[in-house]
Amino acid sequence: MAGSTLRASAPWKVLDGFGASVRSVSRFVRPESPEALAAVLARAAAESLPVVLRGSGRSYGDASLNTGALAIDMRGMSRILAWDAERGVADLESGVTIGDLWRHSLPQGWWPTVVPGTMHPTMGGCVAMNIHGKNCYRAGPFGDHVLELDLLTADGRTRTLSPQHEPELFRAVIAGLGLLGVVTRVRVQLKRMHSGRLRVRPIQTPTLEAMFDALAARTSTADYLVGWVDCFASGAALGRGLVHEAHHLAEGEDPLGAATLAASHQELPGSIFGVPRSLVWRFLQPITNDFGIRWLNHAKYVVPEPTDRDGTFLQSHTAFAFLLDYVPDWRRVYGPGGFLQYQIFLPDATARAGFREALQLCQRRGVVSYLGVFKRHRADTFLLSHGLDGWSMALDFPVPEHDAERLWALTRDLTQLVLEAGGTFYPAKDQVVDAASFARAFGDRVTRFKAIKQQLDPAGVFASDQARRLGLV
Ligand SMILES: Cc1cc2nc3c(=O)[nH]c(=O)nc-3n(C[C@H](O)[C@H](O)[C@H](O)COP(=O)(O)OP(=O)(O)OC[C@H]3O[C@@H](n4cnc5c(N)ncnc54)[C@H](O)[C@@H]3O)c2cc1C
Structure with missing residues (x-):
């Protein structure tokens, strides 16, 4: 590459978001040292070549894509x-x-x-x-x-x-x-940490209200709380699911002691029911459809998890925190169209009605999320942060290869719902929000952010497909 421009010499590469439903072609470099990074950046600035920074590409949408320009892989x-x-x-x-x-x-x-x-x-x-x-x-x-x-x-x-x-x-x-x-x-x-394990309690929540109540009752005591929502359940069972609360163990509390801190105790198992982890997604693919997920959700809801007599079990940090890593390449179960995640963030005052409306809307449209994940959040002080004193519900939808219009129409209505309920958007999970909606949700924070950007990066070196869509560059 020495001597020639990045525009002429950096190789082209197809990159995608984690949902595999947005892709782009850009030039691509992976500097291996701070000096090499500084040199790439100086050349990109001199060539007016917009740069996106890319980590592991785990954002679901277009956050680390930069069509036709340059992606710098930071790994x-x-x-x-x-x-x-x-x-x-x-x-x-x-x-x-x-x-x-x-x-x-x-x-x-x-x-x-x-x-x-x-x-x-x-x-x-x-x-x-x-x-x-x-x-x-x-x-x-x-x-x-x-x-x-x-x-x-x-x-x-x-x-x-x-x-x-x-x-x-x-x-x-x-x-x-x-x-x-x-x-x-x-x-x-x-x-x-005094142990490599957590004490985990599963709690069945028969309704959406019960899920809110189960989390609300535990926020001052539990170290971690997460809910799984069966998005197919309807009527009186709308929003039913499971909550998992987890607690750190105090010194001396783990019968296996500090041995559980070893990395070897934390590594996820190499196989699941005798199937190598790397192949598990192939077994899941045939049942990743409305019928199969409805059935799986039912089984997950009714079949109790094995626990000790006190209703809890001990689980490694990694198994609790990184459940989705159990199945490498699981995103491939969705087939060639991939999937998208829409994570709805609503303030405490509007979340109960808003999530109910969102779940019902999906069902009315016949576009039901295959995975629903529920969390409690608190506000923070970072300028463009999605954080708020409220709740989130993340919804995963397969993207049909052909005729995805029903899905796009649903995402537009979810965006409207978030705006009307005073919520925010989370760029790590976003590939659909438009600039006007983002500006409405974030108000003058967008103006303040753009003023800082203008000062630090007047030529607009740093950009992304997402930033252009959200009107941030
Ligand atoms: C299975 C799964 C579960 C997830 N669960 C959660 C969750 O529970 N909570 C949550 O908050 N998120 C979650 N995420 C989202 C994920 O944590 C974020 O998208 C995160 O930003 C991904 O990091 P990355 O290194 O892959 O960055 P990328 O996705 O590659 O990039 C993300 C952003 O970081 C910027 N960036 C990357 N490197 C740099 C750098 N060195 N300097 C400046 N900017 C940089 C990029 O330009 C881009 O805007 C999940 C994602 C997956 C796939």
């Missing part, structure tokens, strides 16, 4: 730069994944304070989306545990930001969708 820089096992503080290059981090820290008794439902996202992706975990109502989002970060801006400067130093910019970069610069280093605070 070439994935070193753990420093680790303080006394205080549980890690300095990480931004390509380090959540999986890399817990494998390093847990044997010494520390677990990342906030993790998403998969261990593959990078630190850069977690910062740029300000991801949340099953403990959001208590621990807040990822950004609340970032002590400091380095940002390489379009002018080639690296700025160190923290809640104390340039706090306004710090709060704009977190949840800033990678549009203000490259996050090259993140310092995070982890949480002390």
Whole structure:
């Protein structure tokens, strides 16, 4: 590539979002050092070639796509730069994944304070989306545990930001969708653990109201709470499902002791019912249709999980946190059209009526989500964060290869529902929201964000397909 321009020499690559229902072709580079990254960025700026930053590509939609321009894959820089096992503080290059981090820290008794439902996202992706975990109502989002970060801006400067130093910019970069610069280093605070296991209690919730009530009753005591919703259940059973509450174990509480902290205790099993994990999606594909999922949901709801006499069981952190990682490539069960996720975020005051309306709307339209995941959230101070004092329900829909109009019409109506109920949108899960709706949900926060972007990146080096769609660049 030396000597020639990126436009002429960087190879083309087809990239997709995790849902595999949006794809784009862009030029692609993976720098392996901060110097190589700085050189690529300088050349892209000189060539007016817009850049998207890409972590592990685990955002469901078009957040890390950049049609016809350049994608910089950040996974070439994935070193753990420093680790303080006394205080549980890690300095990480931004390509380090959540999986890399817990494998390093847990044997010494520390677990990342906030993790998403998969261990593959990078630190850069977690910062740029300000991801949340099953403990959001208590621990807040990822950004609340970032002590400091380095940002390489379009002018080639690296700025160190923290809640104390340039706090306004710090709060704009977190949840800033990678549009203000490259996050090259993140310092995070982890949480002390005495066991590699959690005590988990499954709770059957026969209605949507019961699900809200089960979570609301436990937010001050449980360390993690998550609900699964059977989106096919209707009538009096609308919104029925299962809640899982989990608690950390105190020192001495785990009969197996600290041995469970070992990475070997945490690795997910290589096979499920004798089928190698990598092949499991092929067995799930034939039943991934309305009939099969309705039946599976019924079985999941009525068949009790094995528990001890007190109604709980012990489960490793990884098995509880990263359930979806059990089946590698599970997104392929949806076939060539892929799928999309629509995560509805509504404030506490409107969530009960709003989620009921959303589930009924899907059923009326005959476009029912194959997976519904329910969480409690709390508000945060990051400029473009999706966080709010309220609730979310994530809905996964297969995208038909032909004639997806019913699905697109449904997503437009869900967007309208969110706006009318005073909710927000989460870019990590989005591929459909339009600029006017995003601006309406985020109000003057969009104007403030664009003013910061104009100052830091006046030539518009950092962009993405999503940012163009949402009207942020
Ligand atoms: C199975 C599954 C479960 C999930 N569960 C959850 C969940 O429970 N909670 C939740 O909040 N999210 C969840 N997610 C979403 C995921 O956590 C986010 O989309 C996350 O941002 C993905 O990180 P990534 O490294 O793959 O980044 P990508 O998806 O590649 O990129 C995401 C954004 O980060 C930007 N970016 C990447 N690297 C950098 C960098 N170095 N500097 C600046 N910007 C950068 C990109 O430009 C893009 O805007 C889930 C995703 C999957 C697939």
